[in-house]
Amino acid sequence: MKAMVVFALMLIFGLFSADLPFSSAQTIFNVLDYGAKADGKTDDSNAFSAAWKAACSAATQNPTVVVPRSKDFLVKGTINAPSSPSVWRGRNARRWLIFHGVTGLHITGNGTFNGHGSEWWDLIGSLGKYANSVKVENIHVKKVNFKGTTNGVRIKTWQIGLGYARNISFEHITLESVKNPIYIDQNYCDINGTRGNCESKSTGVHISEVTYDDIVGTSSSKEAINLNCSQSVACTGITLSNIKIESDKSGQQVISACANAHGTNSGVVQPKSCLQS
Numbered sequence: 001m002k003a004m005v006v007f008a009l010m011l012i013f014g015l016f017s018a019d020l021p022f023s024s025a026q027t028i029f030n031v032l033d034y035g036a037k038a039d040g041k042t043d044d045s046n047a048f049s050a051a052w053k054a055a056c057s058a059a060t061q062n063p064t065v066v067v068p069r070s071k072d073f074l075v076k077g078t079i080n081a082p083s084s085p086s087v088w089r090g091r092n093a094r095r096w097l098i099f100h101g102v103t104g105l106h107i108t109g110n111g112t113f114n115g116h117g118s119e120w121w122d123l124i125g126s127l128g129k130y131a132n133s134v135k136v137e138n139i140h141v142k143k144v145n146f147k148g149t150t151n152g153v154r155i156k157t158w159q160i161g162l163g164y165a166r167n168i169s170f171e172h173i174t175l176e177s178v179k180n181p182i183y184i185d186q187n188y189c190d191i192n193g194t195r196g197n198c199e200s201k202s203t204g205v206h207i208s209e210v211t212y213d214d215i216v217g218t219s220s221s222k223e224a225i226n227l228n229c230s231q232s233v234a235c236t237g238i239t240l241s242n243i244k245i246e247s248d249k250s251g252q253q254v255i256s257a258c259a260n261a262h263g264t265n266s267g268v269v270q271p272k273s274c275l276q277s
């Protein structure tokens with residue numbers, strides 16, 4: 001994987017580092033000091049691994065692995081989640097990987113993030129949970145294969161949230177028996193930790209300029225496309241283009257469901273689009 005992925009891991013690092021044996025007072029562990037070439041061609045995996053190990057045995061409270069900006073790192077292999085969030089030992093078990101305060105991070109290549117099952121998948125991807133104002137933009141995801149997952153390309157925002165998520169694209173995605181292949185849930189709420197029966201609210205995170213292009217494969221549920229936007233803050237500028245999703249069960253039909261979703265279609269869109277102009 002050619003990536004600065006580990007940069008993200010460093011952000012959650014503090015969650016478990018404090019419990020590990022201490023051997024050094026150093027706080028900053030720069031991958032360049034551990035031999036990373038950062039030329040985008042040499043395999044930097046060992047340097048990342050060494051910096052990581054050193055940080056894990058640091059004596060300080062908040063050891064930080066530093067991946068310098070404006071460089072191109074090549075990291076090969078799979079990023080594996082621990083088998084269960086319980087290893088986080090009481091810290092925020094809703095987070096395996098978080099990207100916080102990061103701009104200009106590009107992750108490309110053939111690597112794998114292995115979440116090892118639903119204990120981790122169930123936790124990812126919500127905006128506006130704390131009725132805060134969010135600003136998410138210029139997110140581009142391409143060439144991803146989803147196999148047997150609950151969600152494919154999903155944007156989920158809380159009803160009580162404010163702000164926006166815009167200029168987002170999903171391209172060249174393949175799906176194999178995915179339950180919610182294309183999903184916007186702008187009406188998310190929960191009651192005592194489970195998905196609530198959400199009443200309409202006047203707030204919402206405005207979702208706009210979202211493009212889905214070249215998304216093909218199979219769905220394990222009837223709703224292959226579900227664009228469930230808010231009555232008060234509708235989704236705008238959605239583009240569906242070259243979509244071909246079938247049921248994973250022979251002879252069954254899939255459908256698209258839309259609520260307050262506006263935008264345009266181009267090329268083949270199957271199941272038939274329900275976007276409003």
Ligand SMILES: *[C@@H]1O[C@H](CO)[C@@H](O)[C@H](O)[C@H]1NC(C)=O
Pocket residue numbers: 002108109110
């Ligand atoms: C990804 O895999 C494809 C097919 O195996 C290969 O052609 C391509 O060079 C790989 N890309 C990278 C960045 O490793």
Ligand SMILES: *[C@@H]1O[C@H](CO)[C@@H](O)[C@H](O)[C@H]1NC(C)=O
Pocket residue numbers: 138139140167
């Ligand atoms: C959308 O994102 C792309 C890639 O980050 C960027 O080049 C483009 O300027 C953005 N568009 C807008 C309207 O911000």
Ligand SMILES: *[C@@H]1O[C@H](CO)[C@@H](O)[C@H](O)[C@H]1NC(C)=O
Pocket residue numbers: 191192
């Ligand atoms: C949520 O949990 C609290 C405390 O257990 C309970 O008092 C309350 O009735 C619950 N609310 C709903 C809507 O289930």
Ligand SMILES: *[C@@H]1O[C@H](CO)[C@@H](O)[C@H](O)[C@H]1NC(C)=O
Pocket residue numbers: 187188197198226228257259
């Ligand atoms: C859309 O969201 C509302 C509010 O949560 C929910 O009641 C409804 O069932 C959802 N519709 C679909 C098609 O998922």
